[in-house]
Every structure is written in C-alpha cells, then in structure tokens.
Amino acid sequence: MSGTAERQKLMDLGLDVIDLTSTHAEVLLHGETDRARLASGNWPVAVSDVSAQLTAMTAARAAEDRREDARRTDPTLASGLPTGRVSYRTLDEAESEMRELERRYPDKVKVFELSRRSLLGHPILGMEITSDVDTYSGKPAFLTSGLHHAREWPTLEFTMEFAWDVLENYGTDRRIRNLVDSTRLIIVPAVNPDGYRISRERIHEMKRKNCRVAAGAVPTWEQCASPDAAPLGVDLNRNYGAFWGGPGSSASPTAENHHGAAPYSEPEIAAMTDLLNSHQVVVAVNNHTPDARLLRAPSSPLEPVPAEVALYDGLAQQLGTALGDWPTGPWPEVYYVASGVAEQQGLYANGTLGFTPELTPGHSGLERFHPQYQYVVDQYRGVGAYPGSSIREALLIAWSAAADRRTHSVLTGSAPRGIELTISKDVSVNSSPVTRDGETAVLPSDLRIESTIRVPDSGRFEWHVLPSLRQSQDSSILLPESWVVSCRNPAGKIHRAVAVTIGRGETKAIDLSRCPAGPRKPIGAGR
Numbered sequence: 001m002s003g004t005a006e007r008q009k010l011m012d013l014g015l016d017v018i019d020l021t022s023t024h025a026e027v028l029l030h031g032e033t034d035r036a037r038l039a040s041g042n043w044p045v046a047v048s049d050v051s052a053q054l055t056a057m058t059a060a061r062a063a064e065d066r067r068e069d070a071r072r073t074d075p076t077l078a079s080g081l082p083t084g085r086v087s088y089r090t091l092d093e094a095e096s097e098m099r100e101l102e103r104r105y106p107d108k109v110k111v112f113e114l115s116r117r118s119l120l121g122h123p124i125l126g127m128e129i130t131s132d133v134d135t136y137s138g139k140p141a142f143l144t145s146g147l148h149h150a151r152e153w154p155t156l157e158f159t160m161e162f163a164w165d166v167l168e169n170y171g172t173d174r175r176i177r178n179l180v181d182s183t184r185l186i187i188v189p190a191v192n193p194d195g196y197r198i199s200r201e202r203i204h205e206m207k208r209k210n211c212r213v214a215a216g217a218v219p220t221w222e223q224c225a226s227p228d229a230a231p232l233g234v235d236l237n238r239n240y241g242a243f244w245g246g247p248g249s250s251a252s253p254t255a256e257n258h259h260g261a262a263p264y265s266e267p268e269i270a271a272m273t274d275l276l277n278s279h280q281v282v283v284a285v286n287n288h289t290p291d292a293r294l295l296r297a298p299s300s301p302l303e304p305v306p307a308e309v310a311l312y313d314g315l316a317q318q319l320g321t322a323l324g325d326w327p328t329g330p331w332p333e334v335y336y337v338a339s340g341v342a343e344q345q346g347l348y349a350n351g352t353l354g355f356t357p358e359l360t361p362g363h364s365g366l367e368r369f370h371p372q373y374q375y376v377v378d379q380y381r382g383v384g385a386y387p388g389s390s391i392r393e394a395l396l397i398a399w400s401a402a403a404d405r406r407t408h409s410v411l412t413g414s415a416p417r418g419i420e421l422t423i424s425k426d427v428s429v430n431s432s433p434v435t436r437d438g439e440t441a442v443l444p445s446d447l448r449i450e451s452t453i454r455v456p457d458s459g460r461f462e463w464h465v466l467p468s469l470r471q472s473q474d475s476s477i478l479l480p481e482s483w484v485v486s487c488r489n490p491a492g493k494i495h496r497a498v499a500v501t502i503g504r505g506e507t508k509a510i511d512l513s514r515c516p517a518g519p520r521k522p523i524g525a526g527r
Contacts, residue, residue, distance in 0.1 A: 014255025138463035142402035150195030153370035209233025246339030246432025292361035299331035324389030487515035
C-alpha cells in the first residue's frame with residue numbers, strides 16, 4: 001500500500017480489510033468472489049488459510065467458558081472487572097444481567113426495548129440509569145453502545161461492566177454519584193443482536209454485518225445461519241441517513257461496508273435513530289474494536305469542518321489521552337473514509353457529539369476482533385497489556401462532558417406542577433449523492449426530534465437540551481433553527497407553544513405558566 005490513494009482504492013473494493021497500515025494491508029477473504037476482487041487491484045498478495053486459527057480460537061473461548069463456570073463458585077478466579085468475569089457473555093447472559101440490575105436497583109435502572117426489533121424479530125434492549133429513573137425531569141443524556149459490528153465482542157463486555165461498575169459504586173464513588181444524580185446514562189450493549197448470536201455461537205464467527213440476506217426481505221434464522229449467507233448483510237455503521245451511500249460504503253451486498261438498500265433500511269439503525277430523536281443525547285460513545293484510534297466526525301470527504309470544532313475536538317483529545325494517547329481526530333485523518341456512520345447521524349440531525357473508540361488493539365489475524373478475554377480486563381481499567389489506556393476512564397470523561405453546560409443548552413421557566421411539556425423540532429438530513437436509475441441525487445430523510453418532561457412540584461423546571469442551532473451538512477455554519485416547547489390541554493390539543501432559538505452553552509428562560517393546571521397530586525413518571 002503506497003500512499004493514501006492506494007489504501008482508499010483497496011477500501012473501495014468493499015473487502016473485509018482487517019488491518020491497514022502505510023505499507024501493507026491484511027484482508028479476510030470470504031470466498032472466490034473476494035479473491036477475484038482483490039486480484040483486480042494488481043497488488044502483490046500472499047494468501048494463507050485461517051482455519052487453524054479459528055480452531056485455536058474456539059478452543060481458547062471454550063477454556064474461558066469453563067473458567068467462568070468455575071469462577072462462580074471459586075472467588076479466587078475472579079478477574080479485575082466489576083463483575084469478576086473471565087469469559088465473553090452470550091446474548092442471553094447479557095440480557096439476563098440487565099434484568100438483574102433492574103431488579104437490584106429499581107430506583108436507578110430501567111430496562112427498555114428500543115422502538116423496533118432486530119431483523120429477525122429479537123428485542124434490542126437498552127438501560128437507562130439515573131437517580132429516580134422513572135422521573136423525567138430534563139437531565140442531559142449520555143449514550144454508549146456496543147456491537148454495531150457483530151464480531152467485536154469486547155464492546156458488549158465494556159458496556160455491561162460499566163453498568164455494573166456505576167451501580168455498585170454509586171454509594172462510595174463521589175464522581176459516579178454526582179453523574180448518576182445529574183444526568184441520564186443510556187446503554188445499548190447489543191445494537192446487532194442477530195449478528196452477535198451468529199458470531200458468538202461460532203456459526204460465522206467473523207460475521208460483521210446484520211442478517212439481511214436480500215434487500216427488502218426478512219430472512220429466517222436458518223437463512224442467516226446458512227454458509228451462503230456468511231458474506232451477506234448490511235454494515236449497520238454505514239446505514240445511518242446522514243451522508244448515507246457515500247465514500248467508504250458500498251452498494252454490493254457482499255461488501256463488508258455494504259450500506260443497505262436505503263437510509264435506515266435496517267430496523268436496528270431505525271431503532272437507534274428513534275432513540276437519538278426521543279432523548280436529548282449530548283454525547284455518545286459508539287464502541288468498536290480493534291485499531292487503537294479515537295474517531296470523530298467528519299468521516300467523509302464530503303463533510304465540512306464542524307462549526308464547533310474547537311469544543312468537539314477538545315473533547316476528542318481528552319478521550320484519546322485517556323486511551324493512551326491514541327491517534328485522535330476525524331476518521332479520514334487517522335483511519336479511513338466512511339459514510340452513514342453514527343457520528344454523522346448524531347451531529348447533523350441532533351447536535352450530538354459522537355465518538356468511536358477502536359479498542360483492544362495489538363492482535364494479529366482473526367483474533368484482533370475478540371482477543372483472549374484478559375485483554376478485555378486490561379482495557380477496561382488500563383492495566384496489563386494496556387497501561388494507561390482505560391475505556392472506563394474514557395467513558396467517565398465523556399459522561400462528565402454530557403453534564404457540562406458548555407456542551408448543551410438549558411431552558412428554565414415556570415409551568416403548572418405535574419404537567420407534561422414537549423420539546424420538538426422537524427429536521428431533514430441528506431444522504432451523499434447516489435445514483436439510481438441513471439440519475440444522481442441526494443436522498444432526504446425527514447425526522448421528528450421530540451422529547452418530554454414532567455414539571456416538578458415546585459412549578460420550576462430546568463431542562464437540559466441539545467442546541468436548536470444545527471450543524472449544516474454543506475458548510476462550517478450552524479443552521480438558525482428553533483425548538484418549539486409546548487403544553488397540551490386536557491383534550492390533547494396544543495394549548496401553548498413557545499419557539500426558542502438557543503445555542504450550545506446558552507441558558508434561556510421561557511414562561512409556560514399559562515398552560516392548563518396539572519394534577520393535584522404530584523406526578524413523578526412519564527415522558
């Protein structure tokens with residue numbers, strides 16, 4: 001690989017590029033079609049069989065599972081993780097633990113299903129964590145997610161361990177207690193549950209994408225598990241609407257960066273978009289493996305420099321430092337080009353400051369995506385193989401940033417106690433220029449951003465929201481948009497609506513005291 005152009009030429013082939021440096025690339029070939037595609041580039045190529053490596057990995061994971069079974073009765077076998085785990089969770093284990101956390105901490109944990117199920121109909125579960133979790137009182141939100149890519153098993157582990165860590169240390173760790181009390185932590189450990197099952201159960205262990213076999217068709221489990229389906233599916237982190245279909249994504253169903261048939265064509269990404277649109281997510285960390293980088297938007301050469309780049313990059317540099325001074329910055333500068341990714345969607349639709357850490361680096365071959373479990377233990381706290389590189393610390397920094405008034409906006413005011421207030425805005429984001437039926441055009445996506453709070457008994461509210469000013473997709477400016485804050489009468493019709501234009505870091509007061517009176521008894525729950 002001699003130079004940026006050659007590296008991008010390789011990426012544009014849509015192959016499963018698992019390592020890419022300034023001098024060479026490592027590519028996982030999933031069949032003869034991939035082999036022919038690689039040959040078209042006329043690079044010198046050495047091909048080796050990976051079946052022995054897969055066999056060795058299977059044996060190592062089985063040994064870890066046996067050790068995990070023994071740990072449950074022998075505490076001396078526990079790791080340094082909050083739960084003491086020594087092996088990768090199955091999807092069932094992760095979901096069972098989420099329910100257990102809700103049972104143990106009912107005032108702080110709420111498990112919920114995202115708005116849509118996975119392609120195969122499996123619920124996509126999330127957790128909300130905050131003090132008095134059933135009271136929607138306008139706290140800023142921090143989101144962290146795992147498993148956009150199925151084979152990146154450590155990302156499920158980090159999100160689950162972080163949840164246990166936060167809840168078990170709430171009473172003794174002042175930093176954690178302050179964050180739980182002042183913000184709402186949202187965790188989605190498995191964005192891609194179907195793909196994870198295929199990978200974790202070693203049906204197709206190197207599965208990256210979801211279970212889409214044919215555009216517009218819902219497959220069966222058997223179809224997804226078929227050997228013929230191994231190279232198929234949609235890369236969920238290319239399916240978001242903002243800049244969908246652009247450089248660094250592919251229209252080919254067998255390409256590892258296949259963007260799908262349309263923006264949000266995959267229910268998993270439609271569900272994540274709904275989540276962003278119904279919560280005021282100030283900062284998001286979308287966890288991936290394995291390339292020792294901290295990424296932010298822009299991820300495509302079609303994007304402008306963000307208007308608020310000083311704030312955005314300043315936070316990125318803090319996260320990169322917490323991860324051991326990893327290369328940090330826009331995707332194209334420190335990694336490669338991509339389109340339709342989570343950071344783009346969050347920034348251009350919502351104003352969310354989003355980041356991708358590429359975790360558990362340093363491994364070769366197939367082991368790089370989910371290495372021996374000890375590397376998960378080390379990466380969590382920044383010890384052992386990763387001294388000074390702690391995803392726990394990076395998550396705490398990002399979470400603290402969500403609480404910082406400089407990263408979002410604040411609305412204050414008065415309204416009758418107990419009533420529900422709604423904040424809303426209609427926005428549109430564009431795909432990249434794409435060619436269909438011989439014509440090139442952008443595909444707009446119209447989105448409704450809306451969330452609610454209940455006014456506390458005092459009749460005074462403080463609502464931490466995203467700025468109404470929104471990053472342009474075309475230039476380094478903020479679009480002069482406004483929020484509409486409203487209340488409804490007993491018949492459900494809007495009684496009063498106030499337009500508010502507000503920037504990041506600003507606080508503005510609004511008066512909704514003329515809204516219809518709320519209930520006589522205090523109401524703590526509801527959206």
